[in-house]
Amino acid sequence: MNLVICARFCRIKKNHDTIETKRGTHMINWMHAYFYFIFYSIAGWLCEDVYVGIGQKKFVNRGFLYGPYCPIYGFGALIVLYPLLALGNHPILVFLGGMILTSALEYFTSWLMETLFHEKWWDYSNYKYNLNGRICLLNSTLFGLMALVVVFIIQPYVENLADSIPDDQMRLFLIVFTVAFSIDLITTLVHLMKRRNTLQRLHTQMERIFAQFEADTALKISKTQYRIEELQNQMDSWLHDRPEIDMWNTQIEETMRKIDLLKTKRLSKAFPQHTPIGAFNISKRLAERIREQKEER
Numbered sequence: 001m002n003l004v005i006c007a008r009f010c011r012i013k014k015n016h017d018t019i020e021t022k023r024g025t026h027m028i029n030w031m032h033a034y035f036y037f038i039f040y041s042i043a044g045w046l047c048e049d050v051y052v053g054i055g056q057k058k059f060v061n062r063g064f065l066y067g068p069y070c071p072i073y074g075f076g077a078l079i080v081l082y083p084l085l086a087l088g089n090h091p092i093l094v095f096l097g098g099m100i101l102t103s104a105l106e107y108f109t110s111w112l113m114e115t116l117f118h119e120k121w122w123d124y125s126n127y128k129y130n131l132n133g134r135i136c137l138l139n140s141t142l143f144g145l146m147a148l149v150v151v152f153i154i155q156p157y158v159e160n161l162a163d164s165i166p167d168d169q170m171r172l173f174l175i176v177f178t179v180a181f182s183i184d185l186i187t188t189l190v191h192l193m194k195r196r197n198t199l200q201r202l203h204t205q206m207e208r209i210f211a212q213f214e215a216d217t218a219l220k221i222s223k224t225q226y227r228i229e230e231l232q233n234q235m236d237s238w239l240h241d242r243p244e245i246d247m248w249n250t251q252i253e254e255t256m257r258k259i260d261l262l263k264t265k266r267l268s269k270a271f272p273q274h275t276p277i278g279a280f281n282i283s284k285r286l287a288e289r290i291r292e293q294k295e296e297r
């Protein structure tokens with residue numbers, strides 16, 4: 001009887017130890033994945049800064065955030081590594097897979113940032129074989145080459161580095177990074193949401209003016225094929241004798257001043273093509289023209 005109980009106890013303990021080992025292994029895998037994300041976010045930030053800095057002959061923080069990291073490179077590395085490491089003996093498949101996966105990530109990121117903030121952060125419209133200005137063949141090809149370098153050259157060293165760090169030290173590092181990264185992300189998002197809301201307010205103010213313009217001229221701004229410069233000329237003539245221009249300008253001036261205050265030099269240097277999109281761009285350009293009209297009068 002005692003032997004049976006002992007046997008059952010040993011079996012239960014063995015199963016418990018196996019479960020704990022699996023949990024520990026899963027935890028280590030998640031910790032390593034997070035470490036890879038951080039490593040490649042920082043590496044991508046360094047590459048961007050060096051590439052742009054050489055051309056401009058000065059340091060440029062190319063990150064969306066304040067810290068020395070570009071999360072899109074961290075996510076890009078993860079979506080390349082985990083599906084493509086199994087294709088280590090097929091470099092062509094790694095290259096093509098890297099092109100497709102990273103291009104999809106860049107397209108989605110561009111769309112998401114435009115949707116959230118009503119602004120375009122990069123534009124490849126002047127590049128050959130681009131898709132909606134969000135991705136282009138040149139960058140996709142470079143991403144494919146980067147996937148080869150990461151999978152075949154860099155990742156083995158990064159794995160060895162992660163394995164060499166004791167678990168307690170790894171946890172501490174990840175916790176400290178998470179706290180700092182979260183503060184950075186929240187601070188940046190709050191600032192950009194304020195700018196987006198102010199841009200939305202300007203668009204609402206301009207829509208009232210557009211409605212009056214369309215009623216007087218029978219020209220539908222939302223359907224016009226005019227370039228923005230031609231539309232400005234149309235509005236110049238219409239605004240010239242409008243008695244409401246002083247009232248409109250007072251409202252617009254306050255909103256434009258807030259937009260200017262919320263514009264940071266860091267993001268302007270990091271994303272020189274950073275501009276409002278679609279109707280928001282038209283509203284901002286024409287609002288600037290109304291301010292000029294007031295000064296000319």
